[in-house]
């Protein structure tokens with residue numbers, strides 16, 4: 001199921017906070033913890049604006065990384081480092097609630113280590129089922145660190161894989177694979193800016209089936225695209 005939301009500028013944050021708030025309420029009411037996968041890039045600043053508007057039991061949220069760059073946390077390229085600077089302090093979450101990579105390992109070992117860390121939260125014999133995955137979109141159609149034409153798109157069993165030849169720097173990263181992404185309860189693309197308008201149109205109204213972001217099709221969950229006016233400007237609306 002695809003729900004397309006096209007708020008005017010500035011409404012993206014409130015749209016996202018409403019969606020996260022109601023998603024968290026449902027999960028927390030069931031007695032479970034709320035497990036969210038984060039992406040990097042422009043999403044970090046947007047979440048720093050969005051999350052403080054949410055009323056919730058923050059102590060039961062856990063943040064994972066849909067992808068992460070293998071760099072020290074104090075590097076400006078570290079997605080966790082970016083969240084740490086921009087988010088912790090604005091909402092009452094602790095560093096322990098972020099399930100972080102080990103940046104001292106190779107991408108191969110960091111991916112294995114991350115799978116181990118996920119196994120504390122998810123039964124090891126089944127594909128993890130995240131409550132929400134927050135996804136970005138590159139102008140080339142990538143999402144997480146799954147890039148067009150890359151062999152990682154064919155990964156069918158591992159939860160997390162290393163990549164050492166990312167076309168977007170830095171080159172070494174780990175990334176969730178499509179089986180994990182498509183097993184989430186909610187996949188939410190959050191896309192702003194006119195540099196994304198063309199690829200958004202190709203994916204949502206073209207015949208794209210091959211591009212990584214077009215292959216995000218949760219089996220049993222919901223797919224949302226939250227766009228600002230600039231990112232949605234080439235879409236034909238009825």
Ligand code: 6PG
Nearest residue numbers: 039040041042043136137138144
């Ligand atoms: C990264 C992110 C990546 C991101 C997209 C979109 O490495 O930058 O983890 O997956 O979500 O590249 O990034 P922007 O929103 O900054 O364009």
